[in-house]
Amino acid sequence: MFPSFVPDKARPLARRYHLIPSIFAVCLAGTVLPPNLFNILSVTTSALYLSVQIPAATSGTIPEDYMLPIQALLFITQWVDFCVVHSPAEFSRDKDKEKVPKTWLEKLRWSWSLNTTFRGIGWNWKVKNVPEAAPLSTTRWAFVRTEVLKACAWYLLFDLCFYPINSSRYATASPPDFFSDSLLRQAFLAWMVGIGDYCTFNLQYSLGSALLVAVSLCTPQDCPPLMGRLREVSTVRDFWGKFWHQNLRRRLTLPFNLLTKYITIPRGTLVSRYTQLYLTFIATTLVHHSGAMNITSTSSENNLNQVAFFMLQPVAITFEDFVIYLGKKAEVKESRLTRALGSLWTFAWFTYTLRYAFAFLANTGMFATSVLPSVIQGTLGLIKRYSGGPGLKEL
Template identity: 30%
Template sequence: MPVDGSSQRQTMRLPYHIPLPFLTLQILLSFDPSPPWNLFGAFAIALFCLLIINSSVFVSLNIDTGVGYVDYLLGSIVMAYAVQSFYLLLLGRPLKNLKSVEDKNKNEKVHEHWWKRILHLVCLMQSPRGVGWNHQVKHVPAAPQQPRYLFILTSSLRAACHVVLFEVARLYVWYNPACSSVTVETRSYVARCADTIAFIGLTYWALNACYFAMAAGSVALGLHEPRMWPDLFGSWRDGYTVRRAWGRTWHQILKWLLAPLGKAASSALGFKRGTLGSLYAQIYVAFLFSGLVHTGGDIVLSGSFTSAVSRPFFSMPFFFMQAVVITLEDVLIRTGRRLGVKDSFWTRALGFVWVAIWFGWCVPGFAEDMIRAGGGIRKSASRVDGNHMSPNLVQAAMVGLIGFDVGEFAESWFWE
């Protein structure tokens, strides 16, 4: 059946109010409030964030872009603002404790004028990994040592490659019914892994594309040196254990927030620094807060009319499960070392197999829970539902260059 021309076209509507908690937090930080006002400010921002992500409170502030996957990401971002407010207002105190290592004179004069304080905070908040600051997180990839012209060229090419990968994944996800249905069909292990790589890759490739484009533009304009733009994600070669896959490869952006919270919680619980108790307290607290941040996406999707998931809060169990598995993994590694097993090519190869099996089992389940909750790309898996994909660069290029509509091919591949 042809789609009725009068059917409503799905368009993504970006809500204007999402940055408001972030801007409010920066204004409060510029005043450097002392107790108890910093605590009141943190609670006020957290309450504002909850009002935004809870669709049953203020309908006018609902997060509804028309794309469930984007709604989930925006809900997680807003919840991250709430967690940031408690950390920065109560523990971080950026005007006093977080300083640039590039310009010491700037740090000394930051309190002189209000606009300098605002600029200090803007620069700080735009570097979530603390690159160029005294709180740079551990295991940030090595900064590129390249001439400016070469860095601009390579960053531009990398941005273009990630745009292509993002557009290919968007085609795959759009035409694959398993990535939009609220009743996900049983698929083979390999197919589920491929679906998950494309689905989660939308975030990975989009972030990288934006990051490398900004890096090239920033260096071209003379705003930064190439060394200020290390890769956004760590190398996949470092991910031969679950701990390393999270800590070195994937979780770079949130570590600046999660690591201090984990240390503070460990100290509050009475664990001494350097002990196993302190280490695992930090790991569990970090994943607990990571799950809390992503629960913002759960809350947004819980108000979706497409939601069909029986367990509306699926993010927290997934992230907490990672901490449990890391604990068991560490026990096995320590046991192996006591038995004389040393780090080698073969142990790392075995580690990569283990990590692939683990994430190949748990991440597809997480993605399926998100899709069931209404976090897919389309509102329906039906071929005749009035949804239309916005222009896709790969699809347009294929049609223009060789006259081949890859979208029609993908549709016939998945639906026949």
């Protein structure tokens, strides 16, 4: 009934598009149903049963195999947070705090909003450091036009970043050892994949925001920018806490919230601060590792590259916190110089650790097929075809 979660390398091909929507629908129903023990057990069993079907077959593409268990796990942890650790009655929307949904349709709409607002925008649980939304004077179609133009820009930047990767020797099913390459090339390719992922997230968000606002499911104020401002980043902690998207922030703090539900850890103490820090990165490591486990082309040794990337981050944050502490003890004031030094440190840190992320992705064969069609490759192909100029492989 329940297959092993470690996939068989000879598993069949099956594009089961229903699994993730079904898991989401089960969790959605869980927030509509009364929060009693029977309903909790029923929703949990149903969601887990659907989830363990994921490794029974391959979707045929490595990126999709990687994302399926991650999406399933995130929906389940969100439901556990909203309906097991807490009660749905604890959450309310800013626009109708006093209104209690009574009919099934009202409850379904309320539940849909709760489960699709990953950063808590417009709710009483909005996460920290969400960028400022569009002004109230922004019209619907002005917002849509801006986001569509942004999406085009993000797509071109994504293409520009992944072109050198897709035309490299790492875009094969059996790439060479990345760490045997020159350090300069390692750094360059690592930053290309990092910036490329940044563009991918923004591309998806801009298109999604434009669509939701265009059909009046959201207002421009419901869709603040996904990422923070780069100029505010001068530490690794700033990068993860202020700049990078906060879509998973609440779900990744679930282990800490569960721990403090049974063990008293005083808020504001060093124990609380660093317990939450390390548990959060352990959680994000496990979430991403669930995706790695569903890829048959990887190995345990290669998966450690991904683990290293995520688990080195809290170590760096702990180190820089200590350096900042020593600076304050020495009465060093924050200035443009200290911020510049912090930005340089942050750049150097990610130059070093992004190499592990690139190595993991390359060794899985993730770059062997392009996720999106390339304008650059298409243009070079046309040049070669019609003018005899250089094509992709010749450059």
